[in-house]
Amino acid sequence: MRSVTEHQKVVADLIVPRAPIDMPLADALGLVLAEDVVAPLSLPGFDNSAMDGYAVIADDVADAGPEHPVLLPVAEDIPAGRTDALTLKPGTAHRIMTGSPVPSGATAIVPVEATDAATDTVAIRASAKPGQHIRRAGEDVTAGTTVLQAGQVVTPAMLGLAAALGLGGLKVIPRQRVLVMSTGSELVAPGQPLKPGQIYESNAAMLAAAVRAAGAEVVASPMVGDDVEQFRTALDNHVGDADLIITTGGVSAGAYEVVKDALLKEVEFVKVAMQPGMPQGSGTAAGRPIVTLPGNPVSALVSFEVFIRTPLRAAMGHPRPSRPTLTAELTEDLTSPRGKRQFRRGVLDAETKTVTSYGPPASHHLRWLASANCLLEIDEEVTELAAGSQVHVWDLSSG
Known part of the structure; x- marks a missing residue:
């Protein structure tokens, strides 16, 4: 059988950015x-007011106090967005709003709370x-400065900065486009009545969600029966611009294995030394990389x-493509099959x-996986683990 490490490399080599x-x-x-991203302009682009208040010459109000206010005529009103150039003359004030350009000659802003808020002669x-209270031009960003670096994951704050710099878009590594086929x-599709021997389809919904959670895009998630012609038709109809195909089912050793x-002739079907998930396949179909689960x-x-998850995220440039892992203390005795890496x-x-392990190890117990927050990884040569042993853990709650 192929080892887990060997098959990880085979799959990783298929998924390219x-x-x-x-x-x-x-x-x-x-x-x-x-x-x-290099800033095309400075932020702020001009000296502007950090407060609603009055633009003044500091020397004109040096002696002002609660008991002895200084009275200044209000020569201009400067709302945000006013674009004409203004000059403040000595002995006067300009009423000014937050974000508005500071007039030439002004050396300070007095907050409106420290005045009587008058519009003709202000106290x-x-x-x-x-x-x-003056925000100086360029004190946040200077034109020509590198403000964002390749490899960063775009956040809301980064989008805000890009917009403030007047950028309409960013050069990014696009999402992988994935076709999921069960x-x-x-x-039977959920919501439809079941006949004897039928079950509701869950893999497509589950894997499509896993693909999206990894940051990729799902182009389609069709469900097909155990018919080769139907499978090929669905594949050809949906593959479109997909960068990767993921199938589930039809890869075991029995009859009616439609994917096989x-x-x-296109996919290498192998047994991987792991539990669960031994039957696997990888290759190229319809001109696209395919991984059969x-x-x-x-x-x-x-x-x-x-x-799949780690190389999928790596192909999209994520700086931390893998799940966080750690070593934890086992709270119970466990057994594991020799020769297989158990998850x-x-x-x-x-x-x-x-x-603590959660639920039986069999591959049909989905309820337990739905409530688990980690995977315990037990090496191939280990058959028994005693309570108190250290075990390798994949943290599914983050990353």
């Missing part, structure tokens, strides 16, 4: 910058230091975590760094 593209700001959140009841004639039957739901999602569902207590 797309070329960087210019993405509108509205669509760039969560993507990774493909190049540095200034506090002195002001030179530069008080197979099985026994499958349809792709035997087993059909049992726990096997499918664990296989996605072990083989057990578990509950991790991050504060005490202790972990």
Whole structure:
């Protein structure tokens, strides 16, 4: 059998990045910058007021106080957005709003709370230091400065900065586009009535969500029966611009294995020394990389975590593509099959760094995986672990 490490490399080699593209700001959140961003202008672009109040010459109000206000005629009113150049003459004040350009000659802003808020002759009841409440041009960003770096994941604050700099978009590594296909004639879409022997399809919904949670895009998630012609038709109809195909089911050793039957000449089907998720496949179909996963739901999602999620995120440039891992103390005795790397569902207590296995190890127990927050990884050569042992844990709650 192929080792987990060997199959991880095979799958990783299939998933390659797309070329960087210019993405509108509205669509760039969560993507990774493909190049540095150099500020085309300074922020602020001009001296502006940090307060609603009055632009003054500090020397004119040096003696102002609550009991002895200084009276100054209000020569101009400066709302935000006023664009004409103004000059403040000695012995006068300009009423000014937050963000408005400071008139030439003004050396301070007196907050409106320190005045009587008059619009003709204002009573200034506090002195002001030179530069008080004035935001200087370029004090946040100087034109020509590198403000964002390639490899950063785009955040709301970064989008705000880009917009403030007048940028309409950012050059980013685009999302991987993934086609998810589930197979099985026994499958019925949720919401439809079941006949005897039928089950509701869950893998497509689950894996499509896992793809999106990893930051990629799902182009389609069709469900097809165990018919080779139907499978090939659905594949051809949906592959479109997909960068990766993921299938579930139809890869085991029995009859009616539709994925195997349809792709035997294009995909290498192997057994991987792991539990759950032994039957796997990888290759190229319809001109696209394809990874074929087993059909049992726990096997499918664990296989996605072990083989696909990390290289998928790496292909989108994420600086931390892998799940966080740690070593935790096992709270119970466990056994594991020799020769297979076991991935057990578990509950991790991050504060005490202790972990407990959760539910049976069989691959159809989806309920337990739904409530687990980690995977316990037990090496191939380990058959028994005693309570108190240290075990390798994948933290599914973050990353």
